[in-house]
Amino acid sequence: MTAYSKMTAEERKAEYAEVTREYEGLKARGLNLNMARGKPGKAQLDLVSDIFSLMLKPEDYVSDGIDVRNYGELSGLPAAKRLFAEILGCKPEQVFVGGNASLQLMYDTISKAYTHGLLRSERPWCKEPVVKFLCPSPGYDRHFKVTESFGFELITIPMTDEGPDMDAVEKAIQDPAVKGMWNVPKYSNPDGIIYSAETIRRIASMKPAAPDFLLMWDNAYCIHEFEGDYMEFPDILAECAKYGNADMVFEFASTSKVTLPGAGISCFACSEANMAYMEKLLTVQVISFDKVNQQRHVLYLKDKAHTLELMKKHAAIMGPKFRCVVDALDREIAPLEIASWRRPKGGYFVSLYAMPGTAKRTLALCKEAGVTMTGAGATFPYGKDPQDSNIRIAPSLPPVEELEQAIAVLCVCLKMAALECLGV
Amino acid sequence: MTAYSKMTAEERKAEYAEVTREYEGLKARGLNLNMARGKPGKAQLDLVSDIFSLMLKPEDYVSDGIDVRNYGELSGLPAAKRLFAEILGCKPEQVFVGGNASLQLMYDTISKAYTHGLLRSERPWCKEPVVKFLCPSPGYDRHFKVTESFGFELITIPMTDEGPDMDAVEKAIQDPAVKGMWNVPKYSNPDGIIYSAETIRRIASMKPAAPDFLLMWDNAYCIHEFEGDYMEFPDILAECAKYGNADMVFEFASTSKVTLPGAGISCFACSEANMAYMEKLLTVQVISFDKVNQQRHVLYLKDKAHTLELMKKHAAIMGPKFRCVVDALDREIAPLEIASWRRPKGGYFVSLYAMPGTAKRTLALCKEAGVTMTGAGATFPYGKDPQDSNIRIAPSLPPVEELEQAIAVLCVCLKMAALECLGV
Numbered sequence: 001m002t003a004y005s006k007m008t009a010e011e012r013k014a015e016y017a018e019v020t021r022e023y024e025g026l027k028a029r030g031l032n033l034n035m036a037r038g039k040p041g042k043a044q045l046d047l048v049s050d051i052f053s054l055m056l057k058p059e060d061y062v063s064d065g066i067d068v069r070n071y072g073e074l075s076g077l078p079a080a081k082r083l084f085a086e087i088l089g090c091k092p093e094q095v096f097v098g099g100n101a102s103l104q105l106m107y108d109t110i111s112k113a114y115t116h117g118l119l120r121s122e123r124p125w126c127k128e129p130v131v132k133f134l135c136p137s138p139g140y141d142r143h144f145k146v147t148e149s150f151g152f153e154l155i156t157i158p159m160t161d162e163g164p165d166m167d168a169v170e171k172a173i174q175d176p177a178v179k180g181m182w183n184v185p186k187y188s189n190p191d192g193i194i195y196s197a198e199t200i201r202r203i204a205s206m207k208p209a210a211p212d213f214l215l216m217w218d219n220a221y222c223i224h225e226f227e228g229d230y231m232e233f234p235d236i237l238a239e240c241a242k243y244g245n246a247d248m249v250f251e252f253a254s255t256s257k258v259t260l261p262g263a264g265i266s267c268f269a270c271s272e273a274n275m276a277y278m279e280k281l282l283t284v285q286v287i288s289f290d291k292v293n294q295q296r297h298v299l300y301l302k303d304k305a306h307t308l309e310l311m312k313k314h315a316a317i318m319g320p321k322f323r324c325v326v327d328a329l330d331r332e333i334a335p336l337e338i339a340s341w342r343r344p345k346g347g348y349f350v351s352l353y354a355m356p357g358t359a360k361r362t363l364a365l366c367k368e369a370g371v372t373m374t375g376a377g378a379t380f381p382y383g384k385d386p387q388d389s390n391i392r393i394a395p396s397l398p399p400v401e402e403l404e405q406a407i408a409v410l411c412v413c414l415k416m417a418a419l420e421c422l423g424v
Numbered sequence: 425m426t427a428y429s430k431m432t433a434e435e436r437k438a439e440y441a442e443v444t445r446e447y448e449g450l451k452a453r454g455l456n457l458n459m460a461r462g463k464p465g466k467a468q469l470d471l472v473s474d475i476f477s478l479m480l481k482p483e484d485y486v487s488d489g490i491d492v493r494n495y496g497e498l499s500g501l502p503a504a505k506r507l508f509a510e511i512l513g514c515k516p517e518q519v520f521v522g523g524n525a526s527l528q529l530m531y532d533t534i535s536k537a538y539t540h541g542l543l544r545s546e547r548p549w550c551k552e553p554v555v556k557f558l559c560p561s562p563g564y565d566r567h568f569k570v571t572e573s574f575g576f577e578l579i580t581i582p583m584t585d586e587g588p589d590m591d592a593v594e595k596a597i598q599d600p601a602v603k604g605m606w607n608v609p610k611y612s613n614p615d616g617i618i619y620s621a622e623t624i625r626r627i628a629s630m631k632p633a634a635p636d637f638l639l640m641w642d643n644a645y646c647i648h649e650f651e652g653d654y655m656e657f658p659d660i661l662a663e664c665a666k667y668g669n670a671d672m673v674f675e676f677a678s679t680s681k682v683t684l685p686g687a688g689i690s691c692f693a694c695s696e697a698n699m700a701y702m703e704k705l706l707t708v709q710v711i712s713f714d715k716v717n718q719q720r721h722v723l724y725l726k727d728k729a730h731t732l733e734l735m736k737k738h739a740a741i742m743g744p745k746f747r748c749v750v751d752a753l754d755r756e757i758a759p760l761e762i763a764s765w766r767r768p769k770g771g772y773f774v775s776l777y778a779m780p781g782t783a784k785r786t787l788a789l790c791k792e793a794g795v796t797m798t799g800a801g802a803t804f805p806y807g808k809d810p811q812d813s814n815i816r817i818a819p820s821l822p823p824v825e826e827l828e829q830a831i832a833v834l835c836v837c838l839k840m841a842a843l844e845c846l847g848v
Contacts, residue, residue: 037495039494039495039496040494042491045485045491045493045494049482052479052480053480055476056476056477058473061469067466067469068687069469069684069685069687070463070464070469070684070685070686071461071463071680071685071686072463072686099523099524099713099714100523100713100714101710101711101712101713103709103710103711104709104710107708107709107710111535111539114539114550115535115538115539115550115574116573124550126538126539126548126550126551127550142708142711145708146708146709149540149705149708150539256495260493260494260716261493261494261495262494262495262496262711262712262713262714262715262716263492263493263714263715263716263717281573284531284566284569284570284573285527285528285531285570286525286527286528286531287525287527287686288525288686289523289524289525289686290523290524290686290687290714290717291686291687292684292687293687293714293717
């Protein structure tokens, strides 16, 4: 196979005719496949069925002397705090255990900053003339949407192999209107990048002009390796504290991709001063989150070691799916030099960089052939990829057989779009 | 027994010596009893233990073709919507099924009005110079706190035997800064009043000056009779629609006092136009609420008739507790003419009106003797009862034996405070 850019116009024309034929053949199959979202597959759900047969004995209703079935314990069961603290490497008293979705806790943190202000705010953000937020991109579309929905100005920060471009970050935070920054520090969404120690040091030691700068640390994939061993990762709370920034960070995690998506438990972790401040606001909003489900998770997951064993079982399901995707790309696309991608070892995505100007066209072709992917541009603020290049592949939901078909469609569409772009 | 006001100073003095002796005797017992919150008792929790042994068969994971274990279905399981719709008398498509707490849904509705505005808002409420909210009082302290926390001005509306004083309401809503009103329409908290048909008609047909007036309809005790048969109650959504006010109302309910407090499911119900508007905002905040718990509740509660059977079992536990309280008051306090109260047939509270100026003193005496009650004033905006009279009694948590002791303490304290007030 020859790189498309090195082909003659004639050769490209022939190749285009060939891949178009292939595309029509795939389209004729009437596929209906979905690689749009990081949704676990059925085999992963079946993996945790034992979680439903807990809480059957009266002694299961009591945790540290608390009847988990009644009102109370705003910040969650102590045992659930200990579990998350062990997983995240922070202290139990820094953990607030919430409901079924960390996204809701993240939204609520931003919303509280907007309506009431944070611990170190001079005023609620709704009283600020303008609020800006840093968005390392490509990133998680739902993060960007939260800050967009409050009318914040989203500032794109480029991603590097080590995490966000810290030169750009350090410059941007000199503006006091820049109030915070989104992060998925381990197996970033969608690039699968692990922030380097140096990036974390520079983040933890930032000196933002805004006194209430909010470091949103979404540790969504903290134990989500699907290849190789569990990778230790620094506790961002301790790192920030080391540099006098204890109150700058809110960390988030959940069991949505450990037990049940949308029926697990979530948490935020922050300094004790932030915790006292947030509890004062949260006590107006909720008496307590679902402690029965917290207890169910404590009984099921037990501790970090036991949870990591479960994650190995998820990895056994996820690993082959990711290899299927990346191997197909290596085989079909690499020699053509029309796209690049990483080989992540954890998280839920493969981030593909198509030839600039071809992402939208590629995904439109995919859709026409019955393969739904995350919309082009979704990984950038306001849904606009300036290069029209990034494509987020979410291989977790379809079984491997379906995935093979879906990725075959994607490869053909990448080829067509690239050839159209180069001229045929 | 003679009414205290008809006693001579001499007689009151003797009586005070007598009740003080009684008080010291009770205090010496070192009691530690709690009637502060509407917390179900252990017998009620044990009543629903079967809810834990559901969801054990693979077919239980599927509802209307949806795998309840995975992400999706922002507005909840259709089967859960049907269950709440049947209970509330509205349409399933008017129901949004949420998480473990209706308080959180109420807070979120107010918060959304503040940050983004409601369907008919001219601007978000955070951009209004002043927002006022009507608080029928005595009322639910947590309601008042929510609106207070957003800096709204709380306006007290007196309660009558038929619900809020509608003359006062109709006058107040002529001010366009008055943006909404709290309601617990059936077995109101704490008075246990059921809004009359005429009150509901006047509410549903209101013509508020604010285009985005928000009728907060917390139907917390919609099926919570503990004496007599279930009482039908009008569907406020249909009532409002009848008068062209379809978009004015948000109704709330939960199973916290049906299944498990803080581990049940909740809902809001509103017009289809409001639903479309709210879903657009909510999709930024959450992928879905806990559908596993929704399904667990659908399997457990089945339908309205089956749910009402369960409520009869709760009534068998609750009824004796309320009778214990009211009988003691009838026996000990009524002849003295120092307080009045209602005899509610549902809900979670007995609302007692002590001699004006004596509520605080009564509760301080109770506390000193080891009996914790809802703080004096809590049932009024800003926690300030202008009469210092209303005392909310929550008899649900303690077993009857403890309740008898607690109410004995309360009676003695009421006597002491009244005598002190009359002069001894």
